[in-house]
Amino acid sequence: MLTFSHLILGLFQALLLLAAAPLVSGLSRMVRAKLHTRHGPGLLQDYRDIAKLLTRQDLTPPNSGFAFRLMPAVMLTTVLVIAMGIPMLTRFTPVAPIGDLITVIYLFALARFFFSLSGIDSGSSFSGIGGSRELTMGVLVEPVMLLSLFVAALLAGSTNLGAIGSAIADGHVRSATATVIAALSFAYAIYIELGKLPYDMAEAEQELQEGPLTEYSGPSLALIKWAMALKQTVVVAWFVGVFLPFGSAPEMTFFGLLFGLVAFAIKLVLIFAAVGVVENSVARVRFRLTPQHSWVGVGAASLAFVFYLVGL
């Protein structure tokens, strides 16, 4: 049941993530600098970058159309909408209509669609190829996400993310092995979605995968950078909310929410630290090999599905 307080909680957590997203990406940059044994930027560097970009002039290529101008706003708002529906501080989803796994996957697909469309719309051939690369990535990752989340949904008996999360937290799922395998393959999909090495480098604007960003400047670029940092955070929050909901508040009480916030922050920092270590200890994989890797994820998710069917 969607009440006013649930809506407020959803807005609160979306804005909280929006405020914290540059901090999280700053943390990954700091971890990377530490692992490279260089001094590196401070924790707040991404706030400074965004603030600086917001004061600059916004230039658009003469051949670009409305999709190019619309994209930064669409991407940021889509991710914010997703952030309202994902269970973060609580077991249940704050805004239940958004907190459905199919809705969330398609909202991410919407953001991705506009991201690559803007690359094609900018009129630059380099951006266009970057856009098609982004869509290819989506085609490879989404089956793994869908299949592993469907297994979790079947085990919990609901496609609502909060319901899946609380079923896992209470141990009401029928098969522990299937849950663990589904969680692992979902974590793998999430890792690719984060855009880290060995599959991507999220900060490489001069490279093909950030091609759609080539023609952006000023406030638009600031919004996209912010949206991308937010997307990384939301994606991890999605995993935490579904498969690691331990410590979050089952009821909406003040201290429950406070405890949930602390637990969520700890989980987020731990996951991003682990991701930082993985990211900096692997070499880039050739893009041609990415499908082979993602198919392993599909295989693992289908194995989880079979485990569910057999009742292991």
Place this chain on the structure above:
Amino acid sequence: MNGFLIVNGLSGLLIVSSLLVTLAGNPANSARFYALQSFILVMLFVALAGATGSGELYLWSFTALLTKVILVPAIMYRAFRRLSDPTIGSGAVMPTALSIVGAAVALILCFVVASKVTLPAADAIKPALAVSLALFFIGLACIVAQRNILKQVFGYCLMENGSHLTLALLAPNAPELVEIGIATDAIFAVVVMAALGSRIFDTLHTLDARQLTSLKG
């Protein structure tokens, strides 16, 4: 009932570990994963002994711990560590993803077969029974779809683990003598195959089953 749930859950891990054995990059790692799998099998025996109240199974799990978790992997690890054929790669014929999907399909088919079993002893452990059959077929597939002759030895070991599990599930009160028969069988087979593998490597300098077309030495 709860004990049987643990048995079924552990048998799921057996499928995962058998895939790790099959897909591991080199035979030495396969030996490590095989030890892990045998350890899960031993845990399963203990859980089954608790669930069925069979005293013999505790003895089984102890001998299986000695032979399968310690002795056989140690023999294989020592024998296979020094044999390496870089030209063969992982030696797998099928892509990794297809192997995993294949294991999933084998498990489904085995479950269909196992659900037809109407023994009263097999009611609660049908998923585990399906896993034991699937384990046998994964081992068979590991022999067929592997070019590395050392990895084929692991296929035999997986088949052997599968049949061992079937026996334990359907006849938990079988006497210890049967178990000793199975265990010694496995040890000698592995010793012979390890010796054969190193002789083949010494003579022909390859581990590729496709290269073994001529008689030499």
